[in-house]
Amino acid sequence: MPAQLELIRGRVLAPDPDKRRIAAWPDALIRIDPRGRITELCAAPADCELPETWPGAVILPGFVDCHLHYPQTRIIGSASGPLLPWLQRSVFPEEARFAEREYASVVAEEFCDAMIAQGTTSAGVFSSSHPLAAQVLLETLDRRGLRAVTGVTLMDRSAPDSCTLAADPAIAALAELHERWHGHDEDRLRIAVIPRFGISCTPELLRRAAEFADQHGLIVHTHISENHDELEVTAELFPESRDYLGVYDDHGLASARTILAHAVHLSDDEWARVVGSDLAVAHCPDSNFFLGSGCMPLRTALERGVRIGLGSDVGAGRTFSMRRVAASAYDASLVREAMVEPEQLLWLATRGGARVLGPATRLGCIAPGFDADLVAVDVPGHVRELGETIDALLFRHDAGPVRATLVRGRVL
Ligand SMILES: [Zn+2]
Structure with missing residues (x-):
């Protein structure tokens, strides 16, 4: 050390x-x-x-990366989008490899190297659905001295069997990781509850994830409203819910401890509820450009008072550099609405992210x-x-x- x-x-x-x-x-x-x-x-x-x-x-x-995927480190730049085909063609075959300790361990080192090289000190990290990979990631983050909020990624449908885990073993793995790591080294490492998104999770898994998060006061980190096809499939899978945010609301996953990645296509009504319940948003503009998802209305969201941080969303995002992500946020704000000042973007990449991931009194x-x-x-x-x-x-x-x-x- x-x-x-x-x-x-x-x-x-x-x-x-x-x-x-x-x-x-x-x-x-x-x-x-x-x-x-x-x-x-x-x-x-x-x-x-x-x-x-x-x-x-x-x-x-230090830069705060509010949203990225460790098992996608080696598929950065895989040009097979948009979102849903990209998940099937590029992401799931790669994430399946994280069942093996050796592979998970080598990539965990590469992942930490890349964050440190770009000045990122704290991150909200998705792992794969394999409990072993999350364990390896936490051991590596610990040894490398980084700060993170992470855990096993919950998914029990809409992906190959090699990438899914049923609710019982998934919640058991989450409990084990929580017991071992949550609050480690004065809160340098913390565990979050991470349902990938509605499409990947049965209602039962969503409900049990919410129960676990409530019981232990944990951050809930998920994706929302990134791409139009994703919106359609989500609406078909959850016909009872009034809209995409309603899916998380109905299963107890929408609170001031929730981080929503993307939020590109939220309705006015959904934005009002995001503000009302103080949900946080991870804005991932570089990823949104690469997958052709669209541009989040950053300026309006800031004016409404939404708590926002920036996310690289590696590997849909093409860089670990939060400076480049901030540059993409600048471009996206101009495309969608009007300019957000560079000073505000640098603030979002540092202090803004700290207010999303926490602890806000110390970072x-x-x-x-x-x-x-x-x-x-x-x-x-x-x-x-x-x-x-x-x-x-x-x-x-x-x-x-x-x-x-x-x-x-x-x-x-
Ligand atoms: Zn993501």
């Missing part, structure tokens, strides 16, 4: 805890206690002798009391002013690699 840094000096971009704003500190000191918590952020004194920790880089909170800000989950990113030397720095971070894909990724002050 690398040594923990106690004092960092550099250019800092510090998101506001509540408003979608970012404060620039041209030359700052960040002090970190032995537990990896920030105790002070202040301007470096004129006679400061500590050299810049990463010269030429800006320091910001996504650079301020006393917050964990020192940080990323240092190079920016071109001539870029100084806040607006142009954010533009460079998000939109200049050929410049500015990640220099260092830290969780609780330790470089990963």
Whole structure:
């Protein structure tokens, strides 16, 4: 385990805890206690002798990827969409391989490497339906020092037998993972209840998933309203429910602990209920472009007060980089409605995600009391002013690699 840094000096971009704003500190000191918590952020004194920790880089909170799939790491870029045929042609054959420990283990390392390389410190991760793969993933995330909310992916229909698991063994596996991992290392690893989506789950499995989540106060993470064919099939499978969100509502899965990925085609009425019940949304614009799903109305959703984070949705998303995802969010907002400011997008990729995945009191800000989950990113030397720095971070894909990724002050 690398040594923990106690004092960092550099250019800092510090998101506001509540408003979608970012404060620039041209030359700052960040002090970190032995537990990896920030105790002070202040301007470096004129006679400061500590050299810049990463010269030429800006320091910001680690990126939060609210939605991605570990067993899809090796099928990124499989151009076999749209959604439903892509699942059958590319996803299920690959996810079936995660029944084997050896394969799950090799890919888990690749998955962690990729997140660390892009400055992601915390993620909401789908595994496969195989309990063993979730176990291997959690062991690997633990060893690599990353933060995650994950679990076994629940699916008991509409996929090959090699990818499904019946309700009894699935809930038993969930209970075992919960017992072993939930809250591990001061909440660095947590277990979520993850029904893939309505199409993949029988009503019985949905109900039992909800019971388990309620019993233990767990995050529920699922997909919603990504693609028109998916909407049609869902309506056929759940004729009693008033709409797609109604499917989750009717089975007890829609609450302030719920994260909905995509939400591209929600009706006005569904959006009103998302706001009313404080459901969170993981916006996955790069994936939505690649599968031709459409563009979520981000600007309107933000104006309505929806709690939103960004998700790469690897492997429908083509990158682990949350900076690229934010760039896609910018494009999608222009296509669908009107521009969302880059400053707001960078806030969503850091603090916004922390408010979705949690714990919100400890992540996504650079301020006393917050964990020192940080990323240092190079920016071109001539870029100084806040607006142009954010533009460079998000939109200049050929410049500015990640220099260092830290969780609780330790470089990963
Ligand atoms: Zn997904």
